[in-house]
Amino acid sequence: MKRFLIAFLLALSVFAQTDTQWVLQQSTLTYHVSHPLHQTDGVSHAAKGKGVCHAGQCDFLIAVPVKSFDSGDSNRDLHMLQVTRGAEFPMVMVRTRLPDSDSKAADIKADLEIQFAGQTVAYKQVPFKLEKQGAEIHVTGTIPCTLSDFKIEPPSLLTMQVKNEIPVRVDMIWHQQ
């Protein structure tokens, strides 16, 4: 009986340590730029992401090519690519670590570390909404990025600069494996 109990506890502990993974299945990332003459949204569906859970904690990495953002105007996209130094630093990378239990919550606050335009900026307590759909989780939220956070000179059109705020809307579907 004692042996059985020890074996059971060992098995339980191994089960608790078992890695689970999350894979980013679909994503829409949208940055918003405000200019006195324009309101522009740049959209990318090219993000790739993975989450690895171990011992109750999940480490996530999301990467998206800077080039993949489409604002509907190739000239503007090239200009954005230039000011964000997208050829030199072609990927936007977002890292975060969340407790495994967060996958059951409806609202979470995540600490994000974003690497973009040669800079690394940490955003704390960014709120996201989670909606569980079977083995999938639908994540939505907005990251309150600014150009100055990443030392990006605001692009200008007709000598008028765009606003410093470039909020990034996130809409992702993660699949548990």
Next chain:
Amino acid sequence: MRLKTWKFWSDRLVDVASTTMFLILATSLMAQVAETGALAGTITDSSGATVANATVTATNAETGQIRTARTGADGSYRFDQLPPGSYVLKVEATGFKTLQILPTTVEINKTTVRDEALGTKEIGGEPTATPQENLPNAPSSTTAPSLSDLGLTPEQTQGNPKEQALLDKRTHMLKIHQRMGLITTIPLIATVILGPGAGGKSEGTAARDAHVALGALTGDLYGITAWYAIRAPRIKGAPKRGPIRFHEAMAWIHGPGMVLTPILGALAFEQKNNGERVHGIARAHGPVAIVTAGAFGAALLSVSVKF
């Protein structure tokens, strides 16, 4: 006696008024002081050592009002008399990652404490899988996925400084193109306005000379504008989408128009100087100029205003 009574009462009135004013001012000041809160804390690095001279910015999320403070030798910062509300805190220090914290609530008559730890800045390259000490729930080094786990190849993730230099040059040239285009608009409009006077029945040459001079100036500025657009480097593999296609299509109208207009104008000018009415092909000078100016304006608007 009456005068004394009046003086007595007027003095009392002044006293009462002064006291009332003082009380109103004091109450207002007290209310101002009472209706604020404070935000304070200490900035450290990942080892717990204090970070001096870090810039801490508190931005009121509702009003956008910004307050800035620097940490002292002990790493401490403090914002006094902050209106209550939600504040976004940003911490910047040389050699550290910029940290943005949101939101921090400031309450009346309370000091909100936010102690923060800054992570060391990485210089270039892919971030390593080391723990990001500044985040309480930062990735662990053992399980954090890497870029290769996402199926990304080094070719996709490595930077291309040559392409960046090309983009920088392109943007620089197109900025000049844009500004020169705007400057060109001024003499262009003036030339068009003076056009009817220059080609009318008037025998005077002043309007005609001014029209010619402004037209020449427009042509020169247009040439410079066009040169910066034509010579701006092309980026391979970049598809053309959106208003830039219309902008470029318009160039096929105003470009030849800018060549044709002065030629026709020279013919018209010669005819007028000979005392003749403008005739023959020279009569097209006005309409061609109008179409050219219209196409130029449309090109400018197409990239300026979202249709």
